[in-house]
Amino acid sequence: MKILVLGAGAVGTAAAYYLARDGHEVTVIERHAGPAGGTSYANGGLVSPGDATAWASPEALKTFVRGIFNHDLGIRVRLGRDPYLLAWGLRFLRQCTPARKRANTLPKLRLAFYSRDSINALSEETGVAYDDRRKGILYLFRSRESLDAAAGNYRFLADHGLPIEIVDAERMAQIDPGLAAARRHFAGAVYSPTDQTGDSRLFATRLSAYAAEKLGVDFRFNTTVEGLDIDGDIVRAVRTDAGPFTADCVVLAMGPESGVLGRRHGLDLPICPVKGYAATIPLEDEALGPTMGGADEDRYVAYSRLGNRLRLSCTAEFTGFDRSFGPENFAAMFRTAHELFPGAFDEAKAELWAGLRPMTPGSAPVLGRARYRNLYLDTGHGHLGWTLAAGSGRLLADLIAGRSPEIDTDGLLYRN
Template sequence: MKVLVLGAGVVGTAAAYFLASDGHEVTVIERHEAAARGTSQSNAGLVSPGDATAWASPSALKTFLRGLWNHELGIKVRPTLDPYFYAWSLRFLRECTVARMRANTRVKLRLALYSRDCINAVSEQTGIHYDERKRGIIYFFRSQKSLDSGTDNYRFLAEHGLPIEIVGRERLVELEPGLAAVKEKIAGGVYSPIDQTGDSKQFADKLAAYAAEKLGVNFLFGTTVTGLDIDGDRVRAVMTSAGPVAADAVVISMGPESGLLGRRYGIDLPVYPVKGYTMTVPLDEFRGPTMGGADEDQLLAYSRLGNRLRMSSTAEFTGFDRTFKPRDFNSILKTSKDLFPGAFDEKKALLWAGLRPMMPNSVPVFGRAKYSNLYLDTGHGHLGWTLACGSGKLITDLVAGRKPEIDPQGLVYQG
């Protein structure tokens, strides 16, 4: 079968790899000049089933509303005239009950655990390395109050299959000596030993090269999708800046642009962009963290990628604006210098901002949408890197008409 994958982020690239491995003739259409130059270029680097708790929750609702006027919070909401933002927001608010948060979290965790195994299998099968570290991730809290309330979500994840260890500050520093300098500022945390870290851009670059060389995947870089050529209940071709490209099946993995394309053709696909910021700095070999982590009170996630420190924070609702200014990173810099004093030179920092493709319920969506040969693999939000390979295997099974290896309930498109 000839399959078109729209988008060569880590999600689309993984889908292309698995589809080609399954025997399909795969072409990937990507507007950038290489893989992983959009959302996947510079994320937090965490492959983190431990971060599977749905964003839409009672606490997120409070922060979301406060973010309308307080732009110093981790969630920032900029006023906009975009009517779709308000439609998305209403759907998000409906998901912010405890019951919905728990249901959505169970679905995300199921896919995240599966995907983490898939990433490791791909690495083993292809020989691809990507500054990965398989030492776990530590999620820590600065006060006893936040530790007591914050561990509830992790206990729920543990009840549904995630191994965790709840640790005090002494055990935390034993696990992560890189936090020794701030031990007294930390009350404790949660250690997820199966979580890991790695550079998604490196992974996607190398996987794209492998897929092209070994599996015959054709990457049409520098090519923009302009529309779909619909014939009855099928997509006959994808219209691009280089002309029409015909196929037997089409998979949409265009990150935040997925919703824009889908809605043009009557597909109810509530993917909305949420901007995140990252800073990457070189580290001395013997300084800084030894594993990934998250400062839950300051809403900062970080990874050690070789001898680089990647730090990520902020969820900003500002439409499709990808611009940034140095002052946008003040909070990241302040928290990072507090956690790892003297470990890096801020003058060498590489700054970046990208758009996460968020669904209101924080759960990605897969499967056939409206047309008999049009499929979705999108809406992964802040866990795109974590979920990419499991998503690639899942969409391959759905395109092939097979029963997926994992339960697809809660993941398959219902529009």
């Protein structure tokens, strides 16, 4: 079958790999000059089932409302005059109940486990390396109160298969000696030993090269999708600035832009762009940096060790499709990072970046067949896009092939 994949981030590239491995003729259309030019360019680097708890929750409801008025929080909401953001916010608020939080978390966790195992198997099958470390992730808490408040979420994940250890600051520093100087600032941490880290841009870049060379995938970069030509319940062609592309099947994996394209063609894709900031910095003294990934949960700062580089990320900013940034957006992140890893890096050498996460109100991705018979969705992965990329692509390949997926799809498949 001839298949078009729209988008060459970590999600789209993984889908293209699994589809081509099944023997399909795959073409990938991407508006950037290469793979992972958008959301996958510089995320936090965490492959983290331990972070699968749905954003929408009673606690998030309070933070979301506070973020409208206080832009110094890790979550910032700038409603402006955007009617879509207002409508999305109302849908998000309806998900902020204990029952919906549990219902939204479980499918994400199931897919996150599957995806973590899938990316490891993919790496072993292809030889694709991406500065991965399979040493676990530490979720850090500065007060006993915040640790106790979060423990319920982690115990819920543990009850459904996630190994965790709740540790004090001394044990935290034993697990990651890079935190030895910072342990006095923390009450403790949650250690998730089966979580891991890696560079999503390296993954997408190297996997796309492998898929092109070994599997014949045709990547069309610098090509912008403009719309779909629909005939009844079939997508006849994808319109681009380089002309139309036809195929038997189309996969929509355009991150935050997926929602805009989908709504233009009658699809209810409740995807909101949520801006995050990231910095990638060479380590001046590798012994003073982290040996694994982690997150300062009270400051909303995540970090990863990617080879000899430190990746930092922070903030969830609801501000539409604005990707602009300035030094002021990174000041709090750097203050926290210097506290965590004093002497490890020189922030003047940082590569700064801002990108958009494609968030749904319930935090679960949008997967499966759409209202058109040959249009499939692989988008809306939110803050876990890197974690869920491989598993989503593998699941989608099963659906397109007519195979029974290897995991329970309850709560994962799109309903329009």
